[in-house]
Amino acid sequence: GATVGILGSGQLGRMLAQSARRMGYRVHTLSPGADSPTGQIADREVIAAYDDQAAIARFARDVDVVTFEFENIAAESAAVAARYVPVRPRGDVLHITQNRHREKHALTAAGLPTARYEAVASLEQLHDAIGRLGTPCILKTAGFGYDGKGQVRITAETDPAAAWRMIGAGAAIVEAMVDFEAELSVVAARGVDGAQVDFGVTENRHVDHILDISVADMPLDPAQTARAHEIAGTVMREFDVVGVLCIEMFLTRDGDLLVNELAPRPHNSGHLTIEACASSQFDQQLRAVCGLPLGETARRVPTAMANLLGDHWESGEPDWAAALADPAVNLHLYGKAEPRPGRKMGHLTASAPSRDEAVRRVTQARSALLRTRNT
Ligand code: ATP
Ligand code: MG
Ligand code: MG
Structure with a gap:
């Protein structure tokens, strides 16, 4: 069987590795530290710095395709890997998106609106x-x-x-500063053959600049939904992306969509696709980078996601049983040992007959896991 090489060590690589192993691939990861969230799932964890080009070259020789889950891999490292195997998305997508100036410039050049x-x-x-x-x-x-x-x-x-x-x-x-009505994102996938799909418009609510809640299928005017798909399609085509990319957007008070930033990889707002869709964003990344046909992206059921930050460990280990008392709720933990404040440790999802109900259930589950200080 083929081996997928992942540059990066966090939860995005972990969930990609889970998809890959389910489909029978072997997974190698290159991480700066041992026992990383990705390394725990991979068949092999190579410990090296992301700019150790000799290590990147050795890593690339042992795999069939290289992808990444961390966008700050040096473009030179991607170029080194590309001497041996396909790197998907290409290193120049990485190069553009790891610098806000280059990214905004490229978006503007593609005729896309930004702040x-x-x-x-x-x-x-x-x-x-x-x-x-x-x-x-x-x-x-x-x-x-x-x-x-x-x-x-x-x-x-x-x-x-x-x-x-x-x-x-x-x-x-x-x-x-954009006086926005809401923040939203579209996670899109594009195959080696140029086929494109996206997961629709997800509504994102931030707290202290960190994503807090995502809800699939934001109810927008049909013209706005069409515009969001169009923007995603343009980005994927213009940047010739093979893999998964997320477009974060603002919906302005005038009803316009502005692109905030791009993430050339699966995105936190797409985690809910694991439960909401037949093929998750991680399945699509795997299919795209391995040259397989893309999967179904339709949401099967309204779903919401709530992030679990290190702050939720403030009064001890969260009460998982209380959070999971609602059978509609699913728990994902990333295997990180140190629950520091603001650090993404895991997430919860809830699926329900309506979006509002899904949000209510996931929020309630998250509140339930906080043990009160005096118990
Ligand atoms: P991420 O964790 O999504 O990569 P980031 O640190 O790259 O975040 P941005 O997405 O640029 O940062 O900004 C974080 C948040 O700050 C946005 O989601 C939005 O809530 C707010 N924000 C950023 N830029 C603007 C803007 N121009 N106008 C209004 N709010 C903004
Ligand atoms: Mg952002
Ligand atoms: Mg960002």
Whole structure:
């Protein structure tokens, strides 16, 4: 049988490895540390830094295809792997999406709408950009940000010098603040033959810049839903993606869709596809990168997901039995040993006859798992 190589060690690689092993593939992962969430599932865990190009070359020689679950793999590492086996998605998709400036530029070049933005590389440029974009706006580091890290909101009262210091200077972008009605995402898959599918529009609710709840099949105007599919299709085609990619979007108060950012891999908002669809986002990533036909993406039942962060361990091990008292609820844990605040440890899903009911059940299950301090 074939062997899939995954660069990356987190929960996205773990769930991909679970899909791969279910379909009879062998899985190798390259992780910087042992016993990673992906490594626990893989047949083989190679311990090496993501920029150790000799290790990447050895890793690539032992597998049939390389994909990644972590977008900050150096483009040079992807290029090294590509000398031996197909890397899917291609390294230049990685290169574009790991830098907010390149990403926004590529989106604009593809005719896709984003928030107004400017690239800034000095405090002086930041001053000018704030002057042109107005306040409020958001300063974001160009690379290596996730869960809102490396971002500062700038209002009329903010001292730009302090904001510039806070993100550690360097390359950044400033975006006009979007007064959005809602946030949504479309997870799409594209095969080696160019066939494309997507999982529809998922509504995302964030708390403290971290995804909190996702709900499948956001009820939008048909024209807006069509537009979301169109945007996803354009991204997949224009960037020639083979694999899975998520497009995060804002729905503005005027009813327009703006692309916020891209993730060239399965996405937290797509975890609910494991229960909601016949082929999950991880099954699709596997099928796409292995050159297989894509699977069915229709939602079989309304489903919602709630993230479990390290904060849920604050008063001890959560009460799993209480959360699972509702038989409609499913638990996913990522095998991470240290439940730090803000760290994604797992998630819950609930499927129900309606979206509202699914949200109610998953939220209730999550509340139930918190043991009260005095018991
Ligand atoms: P992720 O964990 O999704 O990779 P990230 O750190 O890359 O997050 P963004 O998605 O850019 O960051 O921003 C995180 C959140 O901050 C967004 O989901 C949104 O709630 C808010 N946000 C970001 N940019 C804007 C904007 N221009 N206008 C309004 N809100 C924004
Ligand atoms: Mg991001
Ligand atoms: Mg984001």
